[in-house]
Amino acid sequence: MPPDLTRRSILMSGLLFGGALAGVDVVFQTAAARADNAWGSYANGYIPTSALAEIPWSDNGVQLLRSDALVALEDMNAEFVGSFGYNIPINSAYRDYQGQVEARAYWCAQGNCGNAATPGTSNHGWALAVDIGTPSHQTIAFGSTAYLWLKAQASRYGWVHPSWAEPGGAHPEAWHWEYNETYTPAPVAELFESDEMIRISAPNRGIAIIGAGYFRQLQDNEEVSAAESIVSKTLEGNDRQFDLWKSIAISGSSS
Numbered sequence: 001m002p003p004d005l006t007r008r009s010i011l012m013s014g015l016l017f018g019g020a021l022a023g024v025d026v027v028f029q030t031a032a033a034r035a036d037n038a039w040g041s042y043a044n045g046y047i048p049t050s051a052l053a054e055i056p057w058s059d060n061g062v063q064l065l066r067s068d069a070l071v072a073l074e075d076m077n078a079e080f081v082g083s084f085g086y087n088i089p090i091n092s093a094y095r096d097y098q099g100q101v102e103a104r105a106y107w108c109a110q111g112n113c114g115n116a117a118t119p120g121t122s123n124h125g126w127a128l129a130v131d132i133g134t135p136s137h138q139t140i141a142f143g144s145t146a147y148l149w150l151k152a153q154a155s156r157y158g159w160v161h162p163s164w165a166e167p168g169g170a171h172p173e174a175w176h177w178e179y180n181e182t183y184t185p186a187p188v189a190e191l192f193e194s195d196e197m198i199r200i201s202a203p204n205r206g207i208a209i210i211g212a213g214y215f216r217q218l219q220d221n222e223e224v225s226a227a228e229s230i231v232s233k234t235l236e237g238n239d240r241q242f243d244l245w246k247s248i249a250i251s252g253s254s255s
């Protein structure tokens with residue numbers, strides 16, 4: 001096997017999960033304070049998509065977040081699916097500057113400018129916020145089962161409902177949730193103890209075979225049963241874990 005896979009997996013974890021900034025105050029933030037969420041030397045709403053990660057289950061167009069926020073959201077989603085039977089519906093995530101201008105114009109036209117931040121100040125522009133909807137992408141309401149579930153569970157994943165969005169807050173929005181950079185994912189297990197091949201699976205990823213420097217997505221039942229004869233070790237996980245295992249397997253080939 002390639003050397004240093006264990007160390008590589010640790011480095012990989014650091015790449016994916018590190019980079020957390022200092023703790024973020026989640027009370028209502030002024031435009032100036034929101035600039036503290038800046039990262040990567042980017043300006044709000046001007047983050048290149050190559051620096052962001054795509055929410056894999058979105059059925060509402062491409063929705064992007066910073067990768068550590070996405071890891072937390074994916075782990076929360078795994079628990080959400082267990083309770084609701086569907087993925088967390090994402091109405092909106094990263095919003096570029098022009099998108100913030102449009103959102104502001106949309107709400108101002110309805111006489112409610114406060115429902116969208118001043119362009120250039122939204123946490124959507126830092127790729128650290130999501131608007132959560134119903135399965136048909138209506139906004140969720142205070143008192144809805146999804147909102148109540150999030151209020152009870154989301155903070156364990158570092159996703160919080162800012163006080164300004166609470167009932168009685170400056171701009172009540174049941175649907176708006178922000179990542180506060182406090183979530184620590186479970187450590188990644190050491191994958192490769194030898195030259196063994198491992199069968200991995202996840203709900204939205206199907207089944208694949210990985211080894212050091214090797215990844216093969218299985219296409220049909222015939223391939224799955226053929227693989228069973230040569231692979232004894234099996235890992236089942238959520239989509240985020242599947243992607244991580246794949247990354248670690250493939251990255252081994254370049255060392």
Ligand SMILES: [Zn+2]
Nearest residue numbers: 129130131176
């Ligand atoms: Zn929002």
